[in-house]
Amino acid sequence: MDVQKLRALVEKVVREALEEKGGVRVPERKKTRPGMVLAVAGGKGGAGKTTVSVSLATSIKGPLRFLDGDVEEPDAHLFLRPIFRETVPVEVPVPEFDLSKCTYCGACAEFCRFNAIAVAGGRLIFLEGLCRSCGGCAALCPEGAISPGSKEIGQILVGETGDIKFFGGRLSPGEQMVAPILWALAGYREDEAINIVDGPPGVGAGMIEAVWGADYCLLVTEPTPLGLHDLKRSADVLGILGVPYGVVLNKDGMGDGRVERFCEENGIPILMRIPYEERIAALCARGIPLAREDPKWAEKFAELYGRVQELVT
């Protein structure tokens, strides 16, 4: 392989492959400077992230965008019930092989770090499920036998509910790459608006991309050893990304005091407590935002947002 030739090619082919071209919509991760990006995460699943984010959305006054960043399991629309007007596909590049040009040299298979390409005995096998769309194979093929095709991996559902503009990221079942959907979703964060991002559980790529560029992150957790364990990992990630955060303690009174002790020892503010009540759990079951059902909670969530604003400025 002529290394110089490969490097010259990469400029041209990778960039073309990764930019908008022939219907390939590669989402771009944009750094915007919006009025406010408030992310909701927390690590443990079922801790109440969506409960908090939808109640915030219904309690805050002002131009508001709601971005559902739990693209594997999007649920916020079940509570906010937006009318969807548009479905925008999210596509990523995948290689297309022109076997009439292929000499089965195996350079692409050797390069691919994800083992998505196998070349042996005059045959080429492409395992699309393993491909991560890096574009390397197309860039280095000495015969120009690989060109960028595209694959839909999910969608952004665009709609509104009352005064709230709603954007729902969605990963298609069977697909694995969540990050490009969150890049596309971040493109809908708007200057001059309050942008609420409902994040996924865990601290994987989905969570990292959902909180990326946020002005503040609310970590929703529960007072149990599991809640604490996952809270610590979320706090680590936010520390690395430099996103300030505070805690919302959900199901307060249910477990023990170790989350509170951890927050106290580490100077993490507990900005809100939601008690464990069957009534609240039942609202969840029916898909009703707590703050919409109960004006007292609407006030509390408006206050919560006020505190976040103070902390950010």
Added chain:
Amino acid sequence: MKQLVIAGGKGGTGKTTLATSFLALSESGVLVDCDVDAPNAHLLLGSVTDEQVVGTVEGHMARIDEVACTRCGRCEEACFFYAIQEFRVEEMFCRGCAVCTMACPVGAISMAERKVGDVRVARTDYGPLVWGELAYGEAGTGKFINALRDVGGEVALRESSEIIFVDASAGIGCPLISSITGVDLMLAVAEPTVSGKSDLERALRVARHFGVRTLVCVNRYDLHEPTAKEVERMAREVGAEPVGRIPYDPEVVRAVVEGMPVVAVSDGPAAGAIREVFGRVMEKLFE
């Protein structure tokens, strides 16, 4: 040897509560915690002893030689993952594809090894446990889960275990797919909420896509019985058989706070229902 994965889509439905209880109820089982983002099973199995790191999964990430770098910015343009910012590689975003090494005109970028995670094995009061925590970021999730499951298989062989329980993470993406590939049966744990139903449906679609036979149980079903029924009806429609309901029971939270499997410390209604679900799942698994 059989493999049962406990999954379900939505977070917080009780996957780990069931997985740890199943380990406690089984005569000879091994539990592999594949929720590598937020592993919790080791917090619910009493005392964890003889902990050993039996392997380390390595991945790759780009490294820029600052002295050789001419700050031309081509690497940043070539990186699909936005992992290079201001001529620096951001570890959490780098997937190790090595495209930047090709794009660099002066050869200033090389690939370095980095740790994806340690594979840990330990004895617990209720059986052997295999688990590991993933380094922050996505790179290597599938590889790491495969390594955990491989080690789980080795432990099961050594201990002559009949069954491997795989505790999966929430979601339907890469971690779930890696956790369900090649298992004999999946038990999906759901909850009777609008989100629980929607999330379960998406997880069941993934299971069907990969040809995994699936059973469903509804946890805390009495929080909203009409929704619980809807969840079961939906499950039946997509070919997943309901195998039981578990009532809401404060004893479960008590067990979590004590760090024990609920069936080990309680004879309450939830523990009783989990025992019944366990019996039915075992019947299906070994029929």
